[in-house]
Amino acid sequence: MNDELTWVLQAQQGNDEAFTRLVEEHQTHVYNLCYRMLGEPEIAEDAAQESFLRAYQNLHRYDQSRPFATWLLSIAAHYCIDRLRRRKLSIFSIDEENDDGSTYEIADPASPDPEAESVKREDRDHLHLLLKNLDETDRAAVILRYWYDFSEVEIAESLKLTVSAVKSRLHRSRRALAGMWQEDEHREHRTRTERRPHESPAF
Amino acid sequence: MNHQPFEDWLLNDKPITHEQKRELDIHVRTCAYCAALAETGIALKSAKKASPQAGFTIRFQARLVERKLAERRKRLWGSVLFTLGGLVLLMWVASPYLLAFAAAPATFIAALVQWGVFIVTTIDAVAQAGSVLLRIIPDFLSPFAWMVIISAIAGIGLLWSVSIWRFVRVPRGV
Numbered sequence: 001m002n003d004e005l006t007w008v009l010q011a012q013q014g015n016d017e018a019f020t021r022l023v024e025e026h027q028t029h030v031y032n033l034c035y036r037m038l039g040e041p042e043i044a045e046d047a048a049q050e051s052f053l054r055a056y057q058n059l060h061r062y063d064q065s066r067p068f069a070t071w072l073l074s075i076a077a078h079y080c081i082d083r084l085r086r087r088k089l090s091i092f093s094i095d096e097e098n099d100d101g102s103t104y105e106i107a108d109p110a111s112p113d114p115e116a117e118s119v120k121r122e123d124r125d126h127l128h129l130l131l132k133n134l135d136e137t138d139r140a141a142v143i144l145r146y147w148y149d150f151s152e153v154e155i156a157e158s159l160k161l162t163v164s165a166v167k168s169r170l171h172r173s174r175r176a177l178a179g180m181w182q183e184d185e186h187r188e189h190r191t192r193t194e195r196r197p198h199e200s201p202a203f
Numbered sequence: 204m205n206h207q208p209f210e211d212w213l214l215n216d217k218p219i220t221h222e223q224k225r226e227l228d229i230h231v232r233t234c235a236y237c238a239a240l241a242e243t244g245i246a247l248k249s250a251k252k253a254s255p256q257a258g259f260t261i262r263f264q265a266r267l268v269e270r271k272l273a274e275r276r277k278r279l280w281g282s283v284l285f286t287l288g289g290l291v292l293l294m295w296v297a298s299p300y301l302l303a304f305a306a307a308p309a310t311f312i313a314a315l316v317q318w319g320v321f322i323v324t325t326i327d328a329v330a331q332a333g334s335v336l337l338r339i340i341p342d343f344l345s346p347f348a349w350m351v352i353i354s355a356i357a358g359i360g361l362l363w364s365v366s367i368w369r370f371v372r373v374p375r376g377v
Contacts, residue, residue: 016267024260031255045255049266056267058377071377078376123246130243146247158376171214174240177247182239 004068012059019059023052026069029148030076036143037080039132047083051076066157073148074158077140084136130180138173141166206237213240 004025010018030051035044054075055062062071131139140159144150150158155166209230212219219227231238304311344352 016264020260020264023263027259027263028252028254031259032252035253041253041256044253045259045262048255048259049263052263053267053270054374054377058373061373061377074376075374076376078374082375123242124250127243127246127250142247147250147252160375174214174243177243178236178240181243182235185239186235 005064008059008062008064008068011056012062019056022068026072029069030072032147033073033076033140033143034080036128036131036147037077037136037139038083039128043083047080048076051079054079070150070154070158073144077144077158081136081140084139126181126184127177130177130184133180134173134176137161138169138176141169142173142177145170206234209234209237210240213237213244216244 004022007018007021007025011022027048031044031048034047034051035041038044038047051072055072058075062068131142134142137159141155141161144155144158145152152163152166152170155161155170156163159166161169209227212223212227227237227241231241300311303314341349
């Protein structure tokens with residue numbers, strides 16, 4: 001029996017220390033999912049904590065034939081989807097919330113090519129912003145696929161969808177992301193090439 | 204511009220042959236959409252995980268303690284209110300009888316027996332009246348009225364089921 005299953009069994013018997021170990025083990029997975037879904041560190045922290053609380057309260061329902069991480073991420077994904085839907089219903093738009101879209105992935109100065117690393121980071125930040133424009137379930141599918149390497153079957157199980165629905169959602173999301181990426185690049189290119197009327201050609 | 208089969212190759216994330224890769228490279232140079240699809244694919248595949256701020260577990264433990272305390276408090280207040288409410292209701296209903304029993308026990312017992320007989324005869328009368336009504340009413344009410352009554356009963360039943368479901372439902376994903 002592996003450590004994780006032992007902790008789960010102990011936690012199911014009311015051992016909070018064992019559950020704390022599970023939290024320690026999975027905090028990054030759950031937090032990252034919430035962060036990619038909700039876009040802001042403070043809200044992601046709150047959502048991750050709430051997901052762990054849900055898991056704690058429903059630990060007796062956990063089916064040991066499934067990996068614990070998959071079960072946990074499924075709870076977090078559904079929690080974030082519900083939260084985004086509630087947010088959509090509220091009068092405030094996602095863009096009006098205090099969000100500078102910043103992440104704390106700093107380019108490693110010791111990496112062989114800091115410039116390439118910086119470009120990669122920019123692309124990732126850009127992608128993080130674009131993810132916000134996807135439908136909640138599509139976003140969850142993309143995150144589970146690319147951040148967690150979930151197969152289409154695993155995504156379907158986690159999000160309670162069919163495999164063909166997952167496939168179509170992933171394709172639709174990739175197309176949408178590419179479309180937005182293309183638009184942004186086009187806009188950026190136009191801004192760079194357009195010379196302002198008062199500006200000297202020398203500049 | 205025709206994006207096939209390049210779009211499929213880019214979307215399916217499956218290995219492609221050397222020749223297919225060469226064709227894809229040529230196409231991507233001339234197709235902005237497929238170039239964007241390839242770039243987003245690379246960005247997605249190089250995505251990194253964000254970590255929470257240090258002390259996540261300690262904050263979770265504090266939250267868990269807080270939540271447990273709040274739930275215990277809620278349960279305690281709920282049971283106190285329920286017990287008190289039940290007691291007040293019981294006293295309110297029983298007080299006239301208790302007072303009458305204390306004043307004259309024999310009269311009270313005789314009244315109790317009389318009341319029991321009254322209840323039994325009333326139930327019997329209601330049952331007989333009900334059976335007569337059941338025989339007569341279908342002829343008085345139109346099919347439309349029956350439909351309205353049955354729909355109303357079904358609506359109330361649905362409302363009741365939804366309320367129960369909302370009360371006992373399990374969070375999604377669990």
